[in-house]
Amino acid sequence: MRPAALDWSVENCTVGRAMSILGERWTFVVLREIFTGVRRFEDMRRHTDIPRQVLTNRLTMLVEQGVLRREPYREPGERLRHEYRLTEKGFDLYPVLIAVWEWGDRYLADSEGSPVTVAHRDCEGTLGVQLVCSEGHVLKSPREAATRPGPGAKLFEAR
Amino acid sequence: MRPAALDWSVENCTVGRAMSILGERWTFVVLREIFTGVRRFEDMRRHTDIPRQVLTNRLTMLVEQGVLRREPYREPGERLRHEYRLTEKGFDLYPVLIAVWEWGDRYLADSEGSPVTVAHRDCEGTLGVQLVCSEGHVLKSPREAATRPGPGAKLFEAR
Numbered sequence: 001m002r003p004a005a006l007d008w009s010v011e012n013c014t015v016g017r018a019m020s021i022l023g024e025r026w027t028f029v030v031l032r033e034i035f036t037g038v039r040r041f042e043d044m045r046r047h048t049d050i051p052r053q054v055l056t057n058r059l060t061m062l063v064e065q066g067v068l069r070r071e072p073y074r075e076p077g078e079r080l081r082h083e084y085r086l087t088e089k090g091f092d093l094y095p096v097l098i099a100v101w102e103w104g105d106r107y108l109a110d111s112e113g114s115p116v117t118v119a120h121r122d123c124e125g126t127l128g129v130q131l132v133c134s135e136g137h138v139l140k141s142p143r144e145a146a147t148r149p150g151p152g153a154k155l156f157e158a159r
Numbered sequence: 160m161r162p163a164a165l166d167w168s169v170e171n172c173t174v175g176r177a178m179s180i181l182g183e184r185w186t187f188v189v190l191r192e193i194f195t196g197v198r199r200f201e202d203m204r205r206h207t208d209i210p211r212q213v214l215t216n217r218l219t220m221l222v223e224q225g226v227l228r229r230e231p232y233r234e235p236g237e238r239l240r241h242e243y244r245l246t247e248k249g250f251d252l253y254p255v256l257i258a259v260w261e262w263g264d265r266y267l268a269d270s271e272g273s274p275v276t277v278a279h280r281d282c283e284g285t286l287g288v289q290l291v292c293s294e295g296h297v298l299k300s301p302r303e304a305a306t307r308p309g310p311g312a313k314l315f316e317a318r
Binding site for chain 1: 261
């Protein structure tokens with residue numbers, strides 16, 4: 001059976017676009033650092049072992065994309081430096097990070113377990129994500145969901 | 160203030176590991192295709208315009224990582240071919256895909272809107288993810304969450 005998805009163009013697909021920002025290991029590692037409070041270039045570099053030039057490129061790209069913003073600071077006796085803060089657009093990546101975290105913990109942790117847990121402050125319960133629809137229904141399985149052509153759907157024409 | 164996260168090693172970080180599988184645009188595009196029912200090599204290649212060798216590499220990697228499995232099929236008069244199906248590990252990536260989708264639709268869609276909507280079959284409400292803890296509390300904001308050293312935490316030593 002021919003999948004209906006083949007009728008529709010992926011040229012303006014927002015998943016593809018999101019992953020061209022996110023779709024590279026170090027980008028997510030940078031976001032993890034910033035979400036866990038590590039905001040300064042030298043801290044990130046030493047903590048993650050990302051090559052200096054790669055880290056510079058990722059931070060620049062994330063600032064250009066509006067995910068991070070640069071905030072000046074000055075330590076006593078040092079020159080003016082910048083730390084990196086999440087914008088609202090960056091902050092809204094938290095569910096993506098948690099979804100990745102949850103899956104990684106389930107399938108990729110060492111036998112002793114994951115090095116970091118994300119907890120609900122109120123009860124210390126472990127954080128995860130759940131599928132929910134705009135009507136407020138919680139979905140138990142992806143099988144309860146279906147893709148539909150959206151407002152920007154374009155018919156697919158093979159090149 | 161020195162962030163507490165700096166005390167802890169990221170060497171066995173499951174987010175980093177997850178993104179070394181996921182962290183590349185085409186990997187997620189392949190998953191999107193398969194989740195939307197496009198399972199055959201030639202269909203994916205034409206639909207996405209992924210270069211043939213890149214698609215082969217991504218599919219091989221995802222099979223090796225246990226995210227996809229190969230299922231044989233034969234069209235009348237053709238040779239035996241394979242299509243790609245999600246394993247349980249792959250199926251469990253659905254919340255990650257939806258989290259990326261939701262963020263992409265919010266920030267990266269063209270003015271007319273996203274080409275594809277993911278809907279709850281029962282009520283046609285648009286799908287998203289929400290943060291929830293293991294005690295069943297729904298979190299309104301990332302500020303209600305905090306990272307904790309997990310069972311696999313190792314003290315960080317700079318190389």
